[in-house]
Amino acid sequence: MGLDEDSLAYHREEPPGKLAISTTKPTNTQRDLSLAYSPGVAAPCLAIDDDPTKAYQYTAKGNLVGVVSNGSAVLGLGDIGAQASKPVMEGKGVLFKRFADIDVFDIELDETDVDAFVDAVAAMEPTFGGINLEDIAAPACFEIESRLRERMDIPVFHDDQHGTAIISGAALLNAADVVGKDLQDLDIVFSGAGASAIATARFYVSLGARKENITMCDSSGIITESRVDNGEINKFKQQFARDIQDGTLSDAMADSDVFVGLSAGGIVSQEMVRSMASDPIVFAMANPDPEIDYDAAKEAREDTVIMATGRSDYPNQVNNVLGFPFIFRGALDARATDINEPMMVAAAEALAELARKDVPDAVLKAYGDQPLQFGPEYIIPKPIDSRVLFEVSSAVAKAAIESGVSRNSLEIEPYREQLEARLGKSHEMMRIVLNKAKSDTQRIVLAEGDDDKMIRAAYQLEEQEIAEPVLIGDRGHISETALSLGLDFTPEIVDPGEESLEPYADRLYELRKRKGITQREANDLITDGNHLGSVMVEMGDADALLTGLTHHYPSALRPPLQVIGTAPDAEYAAGVYMLTFQNRVVFCADATVNQDPDEDVLAEIAQHTANLARRFNVSPRVAFLSYSDFGSVRTEGTRKPRLAAKQLQTNPSVDFPVDGEMQADTAVVEEILEGTYGFSELDGPANVLVFPNLEAGNIGYKLLQRLGGADAIGPMLVGMDKPVHVLQRGDEVADIVNLAGVAAVDAQDT
Numbered sequence: 001m002g003l004d005e006d007s008l009a010y011h012r013e014e015p016p017g018k019l020a021i022s023t024t025k026p027t028n029t030q031r032d033l034s035l036a037y038s039p040g041v042a043a044p045c046l047a048i049d050d051d052p053t054k055a056y057q058y059t060a061k062g063n064l065v066g067v068v069s070n071g072s073a074v075l076g077l078g079d080i081g082a083q084a085s086k087p088v089m090e091g092k093g094v095l096f097k098r099f100a101d102i103d104v105f106d107i108e109l110d111e112t113d114v115d116a117f118v119d120a121v122a123a124m125e126p127t128f129g130g131i132n133l134e135d136i137a138a139p140a141c142f143e144i145e146s147r148l149r150e151r152m153d154i155p156v157f158h159d160d161q162h163g164t165a166i167i168s169g170a171a172l173l174n175a176a177d178v179v180g181k182d183l184q185d186l187d188i189v190f191s192g193a194g195a196s197a198i199a200t201a202r203f204y205v206s207l208g209a210r211k212e213n214i215t216m217c218d219s220s221g222i223i224t225e226s227r228v229d230n231g232e233i234n235k236f237k238q239q240f241a242r243d244i245q246d247g248t249l250s251d252a253m254a255d256s257d258v259f260v261g262l263s264a265g266g267i268v269s270q271e272m273v274r275s276m277a278s279d280p281i282v283f284a285m286a287n288p289d290p291e292i293d294y295d296a297a298k299e300a301r302e303d304t305v306i307m308a309t310g311r312s313d314y315p316n317q318v319n320n321v322l323g324f325p326f327i328f329r330g331a332l333d334a335r336a337t338d339i340n341e342p343m344m345v346a347a348a349e350a351l352a353e354l355a356r357k358d359v360p361d362a363v364l365k366a367y368g369d370q371p372l373q374f375g376p377e378y379i380i381p382k383p384i385d386s387r388v389l390f391e392v393s394s395a396v397a398k399a400a401i402e403s404g405v406s407r408n409s410l411e412i413e414p415y416r417e418q419l420e421a422r423l424g425k426s427h428e429m430m431r432i433v434l435n436k437a438k439s440d441t442q443r444i445v446l447a448e449g450d451d452d453k454m455i456r457a458a459y460q461l462e463e464q465e466i467a468e469p470v471l472i473g474d475r476g477h478i479s480e481t482a483l484s485l486g487l488d489f490t491p492e493i494v495d496p497g498e499e500s501l502e503p504y505a506d507r508l509y510e511l512r513k514r515k516g517i518t519q520r521e522a523n524d525l526i527t528d529g530n531h532l533g534s535v536m537v538e539m540g541d542a543d544a545l546l547t548g549l550t551h552h553y554p555s556a557l558r559p560p561l562q563v564i565g566t567a568p569d570a571e572y573a574a575g576v577y578m579l580t581f582q583n584r585v586v587f588c589a590d591a592t593v594n595q596d597p598d599e600d601v602l603a604e605i606a607q608h609t610a611n612l613a614r615r616f617n618v619s620p621r622v623a624f625l626s627y628s629d630f631g632s633v634r635t636e637g638t639r640k641p642r643l644a645a646k647q648l649q650t651n652p653s654v655d656f657p658v659d660g661e662m663q664a665d666t667a668v669v670e671e672i673l674e675g676t677y678g679f680s681e682l683d684g685p686a687n688v689l690v691f692p693n694l695e696a697g698n699i700g701y702k703l704l705q706r707l708g709g710a711d712a713i714g715p716m717l718v719g720m721d722k723p724v725h726v727l728q729r730g731d732e733v734a735d736i737v738n739l740a741g742v743a744a745v746d747a748q749d750t
Contacts, residue, residue, distance in 0.1 A: 073137035082108040100325035133158040138195040161199035163320035170351035174379035179279040183208040192263035193218040216240040265289025270300035330396030335408035346399035361732035390419035425580035426711035437744035447529035447547035449473035457736035496527040534563035544723035544743035575715035591697040602644035608718035623667035623686035624660025
């Protein structure tokens with residue numbers, strides 16, 4: 001099947017279309033329905049009648065955007081009418097929800113009269129928190145947006161005008177930086193003089209470009225004062241008319257620094273690119289075919305050509321989805337009356353700044369592990385980069401507050417954390433720990449410091465002030481790698497090949513001499529990152545250790561167990577995974593260390609895991625799992641979790657509810673606990689699940705992760721005398737940073 005056939009099949013699959021309405025409150029009982037509708041709904045109605053701003057408190061208005069079009073300029077399809085534009089407007093709604101968790105009603109108005117269109121949209125103000133105008137032909141779109149912004153007290157944004165302006169504006173800021181040119185000195189040529197081109201040119205001026213340096217061309221050539229005098233140019237194009245000689249696009253591009261294409265495919269030749277100034281910036285954004293092909297533009301010259309297009313199969317895609325969802329998110333949360341120029345500038349600057357940061361592994365994998373690093377081939381973030389949400393939306397909200405259009409006073413740092421929580425429960429939980437880590441930074445040894453991921457993690461730990469990283473590895477290699485990755489930092493490095501490790505070797509020998517280790521063997525072993533890092537932590541020269549990224553788990557765990565050992569009140573270490581679901585968090589133990597624990601080990605694992613849960617501000621409720629419920633089956637396998645539960649229940653120092661043995665669904669389903677087993681000690685569904693053995697624990701957490709859609713954080717090692725965490729081979733940079741944060745909080749409590 002071709003793309004068209006695939007798309008038709010996609011859209012007609014039951015249920016047809018791409019959007020649906022879902023309820024956000026319970027509707028299962030008579031009482032639920034009486035609250036949702038009559039008679040209960042009268043109370044919020046009267047409250048809103050008394051104070052209209054209460055609509056944001058009692059209805060979905062504050063998170064609802066109307067995507068409105070008359071279908072007069074749909075994508076590259078032209079004037080296909082309101083009905084035919086509906087698939088596009090539904091698609092816009094999908095993007096709002098997918099990227100910024102904003103709900104959408106798509107509104108297709110069969111109306112081309114400007115007055116009637118404006119009246120219709122303005123009349124819907126009580127319904128929406130904001131209006132996104134879409135695919136409305138110029139010049140009517142200018143008039144419609146301007147009049148609606150004047151009449152309505154909610155944000156109105158025409159994405160076709162401003163979306164490309166903001167995203168390409170971010171690209172322009174970075175492109176100018178890469179080639180070492182000042183924005184105010186750039187000679188900029190536009191091909192196209194429609195809504196998007198005019199709005200983009202205006203926006204470049206807001207960013208710092210000079211209006212007198214912008215030359216705009218339409219299908220008839222350069223827009224000049226003489227053409228204005230001849231009555232050829234409408235009032236919207238006139239603002240960019242120049243008092244220069246008439247000419248063609250080719251004439252305009254000669255010696256220019258920047259080409260901005262918002263016109264038609266294939267109209268720019270390699271010769272025209274060669275005529276531009278040194279290190280030219282070429283934004284060929286016509287879709288689906290750019291004004292000049294990416295490869296053709298790059299091959300036209302031997303110096304640097306920074307190229308951007310609207311296509312996803314080339315670097316530097318100017319994609320409006322980087323803008324509108326996040327701009328509206330910030331505007332809605334600030335309850336702004338408008339999306340003004342300072343808010344749009346803030347969005348562009350936030351995007352530009354984000355492109356300069358290290359790119360998450362999840363983004364790299366999504367793009368085939370191709371290198372993504374700030375430079376000519378990467379001047380705009382990728383749309384799937386989850387950081388765009390809290391970077392751009394918070395910048396927009398801050399600008400709304402500072403420019404006086406906000407009706408909701410937000411504290412920006414807590415707001416950023418709220419935005420991050422929208423990405424999933426795991427982000428919310430880790431933010432708790434990372435904030436704790438920042439309050440008292442600790443020295444974290446990264447044993448495999450030569451690895452690219454460890455170096456990138458160290459950069460993030462230092463940049464975000466989560467911890468003070470110490471990398472073990474070859475100093476030259478680490479420094480060169482950091483430089484090649486574009487990481488501007490000078491990490492602390494312990495190089496076994498350069499530095500005297502005699503004190504550490506002596507300490508290793510002292511600790512292990514009665515375990516079969518000779519002095520010579522200690523001298524050899526101390527050059528290994530795992531052993532060296534373990535001794536550094538044991539001696540107090542560092543506060544915590546991370547290892548295991550390139551080692552098999554048991555071999556990575558062995559040195560810290562031998563050198564650091566378990567805590568004075570602990571006999572056993574255990575591996576715990578935190579699994580986060582949409583509205584629930586569970587801790588699963590033991591998933592990595594103890595193969596066949598007895599009741600004493602199970603009880604100790606439960607206590608360690610309960611303490612870990614509290615570090616995440618979770619009040620532990622512990623369940624010992626089995627295939628039996630409270631003695632329904634009596635075997636050696638069910639006996640151990642049953643005895644472990646009794647051991648903790650009779651321990652006066654245990655201050656959390658605990659019970660077992662019980663089946664997994666009994667532990668996590670409130671109706672089963674309360675209905676069938678009302679005698680249980682648990683006062684709610686368990687959030688600490690202690691598995692009967694390593695096999696069950698490993699199988700269980702992986703099934704929950706894969707089939708239950710949970711995010712997994714871990715394994716977190718508990719029970720050690722000093723903080724040690726063993727990564728899984730292949731973990732991503734985010735995993736390393738998260739575990740380093742956990743280790744830092746552990747160290748604060750040690």
